[in-house]
Amino acid sequence: MxxxxxxxxSQRHLSHYVEGDLGRRARRRxxxxxxxxxxxxxxxxxxxxxxxxxxxxxxxxxxxxxxxFDRVRLAGAGDPAADA
Amino acid sequence: xxxxxxxxxxxxxAGDVDAFEELSGAYADRLYLLLLRLLGDPDEAxxxxxxxxxxxWRGISRFQxxxxxxxxxxxxxxxxxxxxLARREREPASVPLGPRELDRPTSPADDPARQAESSELRQxxxxxLAMLAPPLRTAIVLRDVEGxxxxxxxxxxxxxQAAFKSRLHQARLQVRAAIGDDALTGVNx
Numbered sequence: 001m002x003x004x005x006x007x008x009x010s011q012r013h014l015s016h017y018v019e020g021d022l023g024r025r026a027r028r029r030x031x032x033x034x035x036x037x038x039x040x041x042x043x044x045x046x047x048x049x050x051x052x053x054x055x056x057x058x059x060x061x062x063x064x065x066x067x068x069f070d071r072v073r074l075a076g077a078g079d080p081a082a083d084a
Numbered sequence: 085x086x087x088x089x090x091x092x093x094x095x096x097x098a099g100d101v102d103a104f105e106e107l108s109g110a111y112a113d114r115l116y117l118l119l120l121r122l123l124g125d126p127d128e129a130x131x132x133x134x135x136x137x138x139x140x141w142r143g144i145s146r147f148q149x150x151x152x153x154x155x156x157x158x159x160x161x162x163x164x165x166x167x168x169l170a171r172r173e174r175e176p177a178s179v180p181l182g183p184r185e186l187d188r189p190t191s192p193a194d195d196p197a198r199q200a201e202s203s204e205l206r207q208x209x210x211x212x213l214a215m216l217a218p219p220l221r222t223a224i225v226l227r228d229v230e231g232x233x234x235x236x237x238x239x240x241x242x243x244x245q246a247a248f249k250s251r252l253h254q255a256r257l258q259v260r261a262a263i264g265d266d267a268l269t270g271v272n273x
Binding site for chain 2: 012014015016018019021042043045046047049050051053054055057062063064065067068069070071072073075
């Protein structure tokens with residue numbers, strides 16, 4: 001029963017673990033469980049890969065369209081609030 | 085805020101469009117990419133980006149500097165993206181991150197890096213992100229893709245930090261479920 005509870009709890013907190021949002025006791029609880037649970041051990045690796053990969057989705061080669069200020073230009077100079 | 089940015093802001097508040105363009109232009113590419121990630125459509129992202137700039141221009145006299153100008157501008161962008169999404173009929177979003185945009189070299193030094201080299205995995209991640217509900221997508225894009233701090237990302241998303249974290253964790257769990265642990269850890273392929 002305790003193991004099943006630990007399992008469900010661990011599955012729900014894999015992202016918290018990777019994010020560093022777990023306190024020391026909670027972290028130890030997940031560590032202990034993942035050591036003996038292949039599913040949670042793999043889930044933890046999967047979550048680490050997920051976060052690592054998403055953090056490296058590229059931002060290069062994407063430029064804002066040259067038209068991005070066109071409507072501001074059309075609004076013209078002067079008091080910007082007066083245009084609201 | 086840098087001295088230059090403060091000077092540009094003062095001029096923009098006084099109605100100088102050139103100053104506004106220089107001030108906001110520094111964030112234009114990043115802002116457009118954010119909109120592309122949230123909306124998934126280059127044309128729509130371009131249109132919304134123009135709307136963001138118009139709203140920023142109209143509202144700049146009310147900008148008090150309690151947050152950074154970047155945070156303020158991003159907040160407008162997220163709000164406008166949400167408005168655009170609300171206007172859309174419910175349909176699966178197109179993939180916001182094409183393979184070319186994901187093609188970034190990574191270090192082969194550790195296990196996650198080796199997995200990150202898989203373009204298949206990157207494309208699967210992009211598809212999974214596109215399928216998330218907008219608030220969850222916004223959370224994972226701001227925190228993980230954009231690399232903003234929780235405080236800044238929560239401020240831009242317009243929620244408290246606890247609520248933001250809850251969305252972030254939920255988003256990651258949904259992405260993990262959509263892709264599967266085997267694909268993420270490289271088992272069977």
